[in-house]
Amino acid sequence: MNHTDLEAWLAAQQPAVADALRHLAQACVKISRACSRGAIAGEGGQSTHGAVGEVNVQGENQQKLDVYSDECMAEALAQCSSVAGWASEELEHPTVSPNHATTGRYLAVFDPLDGSSNIDANISVGTIFSVLPHLFPGAEPTEAAFMQPGRRQVAAGYALYGPATVLVLSTGNGIEFFTLDPVSSNWLHTRSGVQIRTTTSEFAINASNQRFWEKPIQRYVSECVAGDTGPRARNFNMRWVASMVAEVHRIMTRGGVFLYPRDTKEPRKPGRLRLMYEASPMAYLMEQAGAKAVTGTMDLLDVVPDTLHQRVPVIIGSSDEVERIIGYYVDPNENVSHQLFRHRSLFVQSHP
Numbered sequence: 001m002n003h004t005d006l007e008a009w010l011a012a013q014q015p016a017v018a019d020a021l022r023h024l025a026q027a028c029v030k031i032s033r034a035c036s037r038g039a040i041a042g043e044g045g046q047s048t049h050g051a052v053g054e055v056n057v058q059g060e061n062q063q064k065l066d067v068y069s070d071e072c073m074a075e076a077l078a079q080c081s082s083v084a085g086w087a088s089e090e091l092e093h094p095t096v097s098p099n100h101a102t103t104g105r106y107l108a109v110f111d112p113l114d115g116s117s118n119i120d121a122n123i124s125v126g127t128i129f130s131v132l133p134h135l136f137p138g139a140e141p142t143e144a145a146f147m148q149p150g151r152r153q154v155a156a157g158y159a160l161y162g163p164a165t166v167l168v169l170s171t172g173n174g175i176e177f178f179t180l181d182p183v184s185s186n187w188l189h190t191r192s193g194v195q196i197r198t199t200t201s202e203f204a205i206n207a208s209n210q211r212f213w214e215k216p217i218q219r220y221v222s223e224c225v226a227g228d229t230g231p232r233a234r235n236f237n238m239r240w241v242a243s244m245v246a247e248v249h250r251i252m253t254r255g256g257v258f259l260y261p262r263d264t265k266e267p268r269k270p271g272r273l274r275l276m277y278e279a280s281p282m283a284y285l286m287e288q289a290g291a292k293a294v295t296g297t298m299d300l301l302d303v304v305p306d307t308l309h310q311r312v313p314v315i316i317g318s319s320d321e322v323e324r325i326i327g328y329y330v331d332p333n334e335n336v337s338h339q340l341f342r343h344r345s346l347f348v349q350s351h352p
């Protein structure tokens with residue numbers, strides 16, 4: 001079968017956005033190569049695998065591949081004339097591009113390596129990225145310039161480093177899949193207009209946190225687990241990879257729902273996942289694929305960030321299940337605080 005490639009698709013996109021995506025995709029090729037070489041990756045006897053021995057801005061143990069992936073992204077974006085600055089999971093503050101004063105019209109935000117606790121076990125990991133407009137062209141992008149809700153994204157995507165490396169992109173006109181040819185390092189266009197099934201009998205949640213969940217999530221999961229003996233009157237299956245990219249890609253290909261809800265495990269944190277470079281880009285891709293993405297009490301794309309590394313509850317996937325969960329949050333018997341975030345709430349406006 002003959003496939004066109006990423007360049008052919010980019011040629012039909014807005015040129016400055018295409019330029020940002022081209023550079024992000026180039027970085028993903030390098031990261032993919034390092035992932036696939038496993039323990040033998042690295043040069044001059046310096047392996048890119050294993051722990052750095054330091055804790056990053058998230059309070060998490062940094063892996064060498066986290067650092068290497070971050071460097072690949074930064075190196076690519078520094079060459080990109082349309083990006084004025086970027087922010088990464090691995091760095092506390094944004095980086096200003098040398099191009100900010102001239103041609104930089106966009107900001108990039110990324111998780112250079114998602115699921116990095118899986119690296120040692122050779123389980124799929126990925127890269128997640130988001131492209132936002134630079135609202136003050138010519139000005140140095142400060143942290144404030146990044147504080148835009150996900151609804152403003154002009155593009156988002158992820159690369160999944162699995163048995164095959166896959167790139168999933170959207171510029172607001174549906175979802176495209178590209179598969180990396182490891183011989184030519186070319187991204188081949190393998191699917192277009194991907195839509196997520198509205199119904200599913202598969203859910204993904206870290207069940208070890210069950211005792212910390214909010215009541216609507218307790219109810220939803222216990223009903224799924226009860227299967228054909230419970231109110232759902234059908235059996236459900238469960239998956240948990242612990243790499244959000246892999247979970248999202250499974251949902252893209254066969255439906256499902258992924259939940260990382262607000263919990264009381266660490267009351268200071270309203271969720272595990274980071275809004276700007278995990279939740280927002282995935283929410284954008286979900287909506288582009290006809291699925292839904294909420295916190296439980298509002299659409300994820302409407303959450304206005306307060307800080308770069310802000311965390312947020314995430315419930316995404318097949319629309320029938322996400323709508324059911326929203327219904328459980330609305331149910332007054334579930335006693336949920338609806339004042340969790342600024343902006344539009346699911347309780348005061350109807351959503352298409």
Ligand SMILES: O=P(O)(O)OC[C@H]1O[C@](O)(COP(=O)(O)O)[C@@H](O)[C@@H]1O
Pocket residue numbers: 060089111113114115116117206242243244245260272
């Ligand atoms: O299984 P856990 O520990 O609850 O966490 C899994 C979640 O944490 C993450 O791995 C966080 O990503 P990072 O590796 O980028 O920190 C998500 O991909 C995933 O959904």
Ligand SMILES: [Mg+2]
Pocket residue numbers: 111113114115244278
């Ligand atoms: Mg991550």
Ligand SMILES: [Mg+2]
Pocket residue numbers: 066089111112113114115116
């Ligand atoms: Mg990461």
